[in-house]
Amino acid sequence: MRTFRAFTLQSRLASAAHWPPRPVPAPADDLLRRCDASLMQRLPSAASTRHLLRFQHSEAVSPATDPEQNDRAVQVALEEAQIAARERGLTGAPVGRRNFGIAAHIDSGKTTLSERILFYSGRIRRIHEVRGKDGVGATMDSMELERERGITIASAATYLNWQRGFHLNLIDTPGHVDFTIEVERAMRVLDGAILVLCGVSGVQSQSLTVDRQMRRYRVPRLAFVNKLDRQGANPERVLEQIVNKLHQPAAFLTIPIGVERDLVGVVDVIRQQAVYFEGEYGEQLRIEDTIPSSLKSKADQARRHLIECLANVDERFGDLFLEHDYGVPEDAIHRAIRRATIARSFTPVYCGSALRNVGVQPLLDAVVNYLPSPVEVRSYAMQGDTEQRIQLEPDANASLVSLAFKLEDGRFGQLTYLRVYQGTLRRGDLIYNARTGKRLRVPRLVRLHADQMEDIQEATAGDICAMFGLDCASGDTFTDEAGLGRRLSLESIRVPEPVISLAITPQGKTDAQANFSKALARFTKEDPTFRTYLDPESKQTIICGMGELHLEIYIERMRREYGVECQVGQPKVNYRESVSRRAPFQYLHRKQSGGAGQYAGVQGYIEPTLEAGYWTARPEDSETAESDRQAMSAVNTTSEEGGQAVAAQREATKRAAENEFVNALVGNNIPPQFIPAIERGFQDAVQEGALSGHIVQGVRMVLQDGKSHPVDSNEIAFRTAALMAFRKAFPQAGGVILEPWMRVAVQVPQEYSGDILGSLTKRRGTVVNSQTDGEYALIEADVPLSQMFGYSTDLRSMTQGKGEFTMEYLRHEPCTREDQERLIADYAALRKTKAND
Numbered sequence: 001m002r003t004f005r006a007f008t009l010q011s012r013l014a015s016a017a018h019w020p021p022r023p024v025p026a027p028a029d030d031l032l033r034r035c036d037a038s039l040m041q042r043l044p045s046a047a048s049t050r051h052l053l054r055f056q057h058s059e060a061v062s063p064a065t066d067p068e069q070n071d072r073a074v075q076v077a078l079e080e081a082q083i084a085a086r087e088r089g090l091t092g093a094p095v096g097r098r099n100f101g102i103a104a105h106i107d108s109g110k111t112t113l114s115e116r117i118l119f120y121s122g123r124i125r126r127i128h129e130v131r132g133k134d135g136v137g138a139t140m141d142s143m144e145l146e147r148e149r150g151i152t153i154a155s156a157a158t159y160l161n162w163q164r165g166f167h168l169n170l171i172d173t174p175g176h177v178d179f180t181i182e183v184e185r186a187m188r189v190l191d192g193a194i195l196v197l198c199g200v201s202g203v204q205s206q207s208l209t210v211d212r213q214m215r216r217y218r219v220p221r222l223a224f225v226n227k228l229d230r231q232g233a234n235p236e237r238v239l240e241q242i243v244n245k246l247h248q249p250a251a252f253l254t255i256p257i258g259v260e261r262d263l264v265g266v267v268d269v270i271r272q273q274a275v276y277f278e279g280e281y282g283e284q285l286r287i288e289d290t291i292p293s294s295l296k297s298k299a300d301q302a303r304r305h306l307i308e309c310l311a312n313v314d315e316r317f318g319d320l321f322l323e324h325d326y327g328v329p330e331d332a333i334h335r336a337i338r339r340a341t342i343a344r345s346f347t348p349v350y351c352g353s354a355l356r357n358v359g360v361q362p363l364l365d366a367v368v369n370y371l372p373s374p375v376e377v378r379s380y381a382m383q384g385d386t387e388q389r390i391q392l393e394p395d396a397n398a399s400l401v402s403l404a405f406k407l408e409d410g411r412f413g414q415l416t417y418l419r420v421y422q423g424t425l426r427r428g429d430l431i432y433n434a435r436t437g438k439r440l441r442v443p444r445l446v447r448l449h450a451d452q453m454e455d456i457q458e459a460t461a462g463d464i465c466a467m468f469g470l471d472c473a474s475g476d477t478f479t480d481e482a483g484l485g486r487r488l489s490l491e492s493i494r495v496p497e498p499v500i501s502l503a504i505t506p507q508g509k510t511d512a513q514a515n516f517s518k519a520l521a522r523f524t525k526e527d528p529t530f531r532t533y534l535d536p537e538s539k540q541t542i543i544c545g546m547g548e549l550h551l552e553i554y555i556e557r558m559r560r561e562y563g564v565e566c567q568v569g570q571p572k573v574n575y576r577e578s579v580s581r582r583a584p585f586q587y588l589h590r591k592q593s594g595g596a597g598q599y600a601g602v603q604g605y606i607e608p609t610l611e612a613g614y615w616t617a618r619p620e621d622s623e624t625a626e627s628d629r630q631a632m633s634a635v636n637t638t639s640e641e642g643g644q645a646v647a648a649q650r651e652a653t654k655r656a657a658e659n660e661f662v663n664a665l666v667g668n669n670i671p672p673q674f675i676p677a678i679e680r681g682f683q684d685a686v687q688e689g690a691l692s693g694h695i696v697q698g699v700r701m702v703l704q705d706g707k708s709h710p711v712d713s714n715e716i717a718f719r720t721a722a723l724m725a726f727r728k729a730f731p732q733a734g735g736v737i738l739e740p741w742m743r744v745a746v747q748v749p750q751e752y753s754g755d756i757l758g759s760l761t762k763r764r765g766t767v768v769n770s771q772t773d774g775e776y777a778l779i780e781a782d783v784p785l786s787q788m789f790g791y792s793t794d795l796r797s798m799t800q801g802k803g804e805f806t807m808e809y810l811r812h813e814p815c816t817r818e819d820q821e822r823l824i825a826d827y828a829a830l831r832k833t834k835a836n837d
C-alpha cells in the first residue's frame with residue numbers, strides 16, 4: 001500500500017495536525033527551479049527565470065517535497081507551459097496559473113463540487129451544503145436568495161492554490177438557462193472548464209447549451225460525472241452520451257469503485273491504482289496498488305480505451321502507440337491528454353460524487369495537469385478600425401490589455417471584474433478605457449473570494465481580479481498608453497437578446513419610486529440581458545429579460561434589497577419590426593403660418609441591413625434559412641469552415657439587430673449642422689415601429705438630399721422630418737413584425753416522446769434533433785416563444801412530472817401573417833383610443 005502521491009498532498013497535510021495546511025516557508029519558485037533545473041538553465045537569464053517562476057500567491061499550499069516524488073503529470077504540465085513561454089520569448093509568463101470555470105445543467109452539483117474544491121485546497125475550513133441542515137449554504141452561493149432557493153443566480157469567483165504553488169482562479173456559474181449571460185461572461189475569460197454531468201441523467205438539455213458556449217469561446221474542458229452515489233447511476237452511459245450527443249472523443253481517467261450506495265472510491269485508470277477517500281470529508285486519500293478484483297478487467301479495458309482514443313485524436317501519440325502498443329510510457333500518455341484536451345479534440349472524464357466526497361481531488365489535479373496555462377491559450381485584440389487581429393502575449397512585462405467582463409454594484413461602489421490578458425495592472429497606475437479614451441487611475445485592486453475580497457497591489461497577465469470605484473461598461477477594454485496608441489480592444493461578450501417582457505409598477509411608500517429607479521439602474525448596468533424602458537402608451541415601466549425566472553428574481557431582489565413591492569403584469573413576447581426591401585422617402589415638414597416657422601425636407605431611402613428579402617419569407621422556405629441552419633449546425637464542428645460559417649452567422653445576427661444611419665448627402669441643400677438632428681429623428685423613429693409600435697431593428701436610413709430655408713429651418717424641424725419620412729416609407733419597404741424563436745430541448749422518458757413531438761409541432765415547432773438513449777429521449781425543436789407560455793405545466797401533466805425542458809433564444813423571425821395582422825390591428829385600436837382620449 002502506498003499512502004502518498006502528488007494529488008494526495010492536500011489530504012496528507014489535512015490529515016496532519018494542522019488544518020487548513022499551514023503556509024510552507026519554501027517559496028514555490030525555488031521548488032520549481034529544483035523541479036526542472038535543466039529546462040531553467042536553458043532560459044535566457046536569471047532575471048527572466050525569476051519572472052517565469054514568479055508565483056504571487058505561493059503562500060498557501062506549497063509542499064516542500066522532493067521533486068522525484070512529485071507527480072509526473074504536474075511536471076509535464078509545467079514543462080509544456082514553460083516551453084510554450086520560452087518559444088514565444090515571454091519573460092513574465094504566468095506558467096503556474098489556471099483560470100477555470102464549472103458549468104452544467106441545473107442542479108448537477110456545480111456548487112457542491114466548488115465547495116469541496118475550496119475545502120481541499122484549504123480555502124475554507126468547513127463544508128456547508130447547498131440547502132444544508134445548518135442553514136448556512138454553500139460559500140459560492142453568497143446571495144441570500146441563492147441560499148434560500150438552493151440555486152445559483154450570479155456566477156461567483158474565487159481563487160485557490162493547488163499542487164506546488166499552482167494558482168487557480170475558479171468561477172462557479174449558474175445552471176438555469178435564464179442566467180445564461182453569466183456563463184457567457186465566464187467562458188469569455190476562462191482558459192478551461194469542468195463540465196459537470198449527473199451520473200443518472202447524463203447529458204441533459206442544458207448540458208447541450210453549455211457545450212455550445214464552451215465551443216463558442218473555444219474553451220477546453222474536463223468532464224466530471226457526479227452523483228454516482230444516486231440510484232440508477234451509470235457512468236458508462238454518460239460517457240457514451242458525451243461521445244454521441246456532444247460529439248466529443250472522450251475516455252475515463254477515473255472509474256468508480258462501487259456505484260450508488262456502494263461508491264467508495266475511484267480507480268486511477270492510467271496507473272491502475274485504487275484511490276479511497278477517507279476522513280470526515282474525504283480529505284485523506286488512501287492509495288492502493290491493488291484494485292478490487294471485480295474491477296480489474298473493467299479498469300484494464302478503460303486504460304486500453306483511453307490509449308486507443310488518444311492514438312486516434314493525437315498523431316504524435318498514434319506513432320508512439322504503433323511503436324509501444326499499450327505499453328506507451330506514462331509521461332507520453334499525460335502529454336497526449338494535455339495536447340488533445342487543449343486542442344479541444346478530447347475530453348478526459350472523471351467520476352465521483354461531490355456530496356459523498358469521492359473523486360474530487362483527482363479532478364482538481366486534472367485542472368492543473370491537463371487544462372492550459374494562460375500561456376498556452378491564444379488571445380487576440382482588434383486594432384483600431386482596421387479590424388486587424390493582434391495576438392496578445394500573456395507576459396507581465398508587455399503593455400497592458402485587460403477586459404472588464406462583469407460589473408457589480410456593491411457597498412463600496414461599482415466593482416468591475418477584469419481579466420488581464422497582457423501586461424500588469426498596478427494599483428495607482430494610469431490606465432485608459434479603449435472605448436471612451438478616458439484616462440483613469442487604478443483605485444483599489446482586489447482578489448475575490450465569493451462575497452469577500454482581499455486587497456492586492458497588482459495583477460499580472462493571466463490573472464482575474466476586480467477594481468473598485470471605476471465607471472465603465474461591461475465589455476470595455478483597458479490598456480496603458482501604448483495600448484491606447486495602438487487602439488487595441490478585445491472582442492466582447494455575446495449578449496443574447498431579451499425575449500420576454502412585463503410591466504411593473506412600484507407600490508406604496510413615497511420613496512418607492514426613487515428606490516425603484518435606483519434598483520433598475522443597478523440591475524441594467526450589471527446584467528446586459530436585463531433591459532428596461534418606459535412604455536410611451538401606458539407610461540408603465542417595462543422590464544425585459546431571458547425568461548420568467550430571470551424577471552421573477554429581479555422583482556424579488558427589488559423587494560428584498562430595495563424594499564420596493566411591485567404590481568406585476570402578464571409576461572409578453574418581445575416583438576421587433578424590420579423591413580424587407582428598399583423604399584425611397586421624400587418628406588417636407590413645413591409650418592410657416594404665423595410665429596416661428598419650421599421648414600425641413602429630407603430625401604433618400606431606407607433598406608434592410610441584411611440583404612433584401614431576408615425577412616420576407618419564413619426562413620424555412622428560403623435559401624438564406626438553409627445557410628443559417630448550416631451555420632447553426634456548424635457550431636458543432638471544429639473545422640475551419642465551421643468556424644467561418646459561425647462567424648458569418650454571428651455577423652448576420654449582429655447586422656439584423658442593429659440600425660444604421662448613413663449620410664450620403666451630395667451638395668449643400670441641407671446645412672451640415674442639421675445632420676445630427678436628422679439622425680436623432682431616425683433614432684426616435686426606430687423606438688416605435690410604424691406597424692405595431694415595437695422597436696425597429698436591422699434598418700438602414702440613407703440620406704441623399706433635402707431642402708432647407710435660410711430662416712425657418714432648425715433642428716426640431718429636421719428631426720421631425722426624418723421621423724415622419726421614416727414612418728411613411730416603412731410600409732412601402734415591406735415592413736414585417738418579427739418574433740423571438742427559441743431552441744427548446746426536452747428530455748423525457750422514451751414512452752412520452754410521441755406526445756412531446758406532437759406537442760411541439762402543435763406549437764408551430766420544427767424538430768431539429770431527436771435522440772433516444774436508454775430510457776430517455778432528448779428532443780430539440782425550434783419554437784416561437786409566443787407558443788411556449790404554459791409549456792412547463794403541460795409537460796408536467798403529459799409526463800407525470802418526469803419530463804424537463806430548457807429553452808434558449810435563437811433568433812427573431814417574421815411572425816405568421818395572421819399574427820402580424822392581429823398585432824397591427826391591436827396597435828391601430830390603441831392609437832385610436834389614445835387619440836379619442
Ligand SMILES: Nc1nc2c(ncn2[C@@H]2O[C@H](COP(=O)(O)OP(=O)(O)OP(=O)(O)O)[C@@H](O)[C@H]2O)c(=O)[nH]1
Pocket residue numbers: 104105106107108109110111112113129130131150151152153173174175176226227228229230352353354355356
Ligand atoms: N446524491 C447526490 N446529490 C448531490 C451530489 N452533488 C450535489 N448533490 C445535490 O444536488 C442538489 C443541487 O446541487 P448544487 O450543487 O446546488 O447544484 P448546482 O449545479 O450548483 O445548481 P444550480 O447552480 O442552481 O444549477 C443539492 O441538493 C445537492 O446536495 C452528489 O454527488 N450526490
